[in-house]
Amino acid sequence: MVTSDTVCAALDHGGGVRFGSQTFAIYSCAPLPPGFEHLKQNVALHTKLKASVSRVCRTLPIYVNLDDPEIAQLASLPVLLSPTQPSASTIYQLPWFLINAATFTQHCVIGRGSAVESLLVILQRPWCVLEVCCTDIETVAAVREFALLAAQADPDSYSAAVLLLSHEYRARISPVLTDIFHSVDPCVSRCSERALCDVYAATTLVHSYNRFWLPLVCSCAVYLDISFSEVVRRIRDDSGDGSDCRGWISLYRGLLGRIGDWVT
Numbered sequence: 001m002v003t004s005d006t007v008c009a010a011l012d013h014g015g016g017v018r019f020g021s022q023t024f025a026i027y028s029c030a031p032l033p034p035g036f037e038h039l040k041q042n043v044a045l046h047t048k049l050k051a052s053v054s055r056v057c058r059t060l061p062i063y064v065n066l067d068d069p070e071i072a073q074l075a076s077l078p079v080l081l082s083p084t085q086p087s088a089s090t091i092y093q094l095p096w097f098l099i100n101a102a103t104f105t106q107h108c109v110i111g112r113g114s115a116v117e118s119l120l121v122i123l124q125r126p127w128c129v130l131e132v133c134c135t136d137i138e139t140v141a142a143v144r145e146f147a148l149l150a151a152q153a154d155p156d157s158y159s160a161a162v163l164l165l166s167h168e169y170r171a172r173i174s175p176v177l178t179d180i181f182h183s184v185d186p187c188v189s190r191c192s193e194r195a196l197c198d199v200y201a202a203t204t205l206v207h208s209y210n211r212f213w214l215p216l217v218c219s220c221a222v223y224l225d226i227s228f229s230e231v232v233r234r235i236r237d238d239s240g241d242g243s244d245c246r247g248w249i250s251l252y253r254g255l256l257g258r259i260g261d262w263v264t
Helices: 004-011 036-041 043-056 096-103 115-122 126-132 137-153 155-173 193-204 213-224 228-239 246-263
Strands: 017-019 023-027 062-064 074-076 106-111
Touching: 004 023, 004 074, 004 106, 017 106, 023 096, 023 126, 036 043, 036 115, 036 137, 043 115, 043 137, 062 115, 096 126, 096 228, 106 115, 115 126, 115 137, 126 137, 126 155, 126 213, 137 155, 155 193, 155 213, 155 228, 193 213, 193 246, 213 228, 213 246, 228 246
Parallel strands: 023 106, 062 106
Antiparallel strands: 017 023, 017 074
16 A cells, blocks of 8 residues: 555655655654554543644644645655765665754654554654654654653653653753763763663664664764764764764764673
8 A cells, every 4th residue: 555654665765755845754664553552542641642742743744644746745865975985785874864854944744544643653763763853842842742651651662762852852951062072981971871771772672774873873972962963963064074974983883892891
């Protein structure tokens, strides 16, 4: 069956999808979580979710069941190949879907069924949550409140979303003033070992084609105590100066060694 989200998937070559000329589209073809029917039977919680998603829609439109003229407005976003990593299949290729999400100022969700179902679907996937983290602070706050409600009924499916959105929100409202970067000196970072391990687990438990960059963005952001969206913007800016983001990769590899020491 052809649906709006499957059209997005067919158009997405690693850079994401736009809806119209100015809106980045967040989507997922994942099924609803196994506990969705149980959640629907919880009338009080489902009512709260519907009220919460209405607040989300004030700043993040959620489109379901697009008609043909609307589907025609969906289009691929570009993926620029690195001169030092020319193969599009390499895991080191920059996360253009996130870079594009951070570059756009307008975002939407392309879903199916209902607005509640559409948001429940994308919040299961950490890469979709990171795209949400590239939206404005009001949207991040509203989606976080929705995720907190969903996690009450299904913590296995939504705890990772709560973790990521909570870090993004806190880092945005209390930004670090100093420019700490490219250091693995434990005296520099204010993050705990547990926080770093938790965010690494949250981005690696679900299989992803972006298995290198997702934990890199999240681990580096938590370590440096800055938002995920800020890391994405810095990676975008660094990619234009010929460094090929080697500093970020070096930092991440250093953190991986420490994460391995902590969990073993």
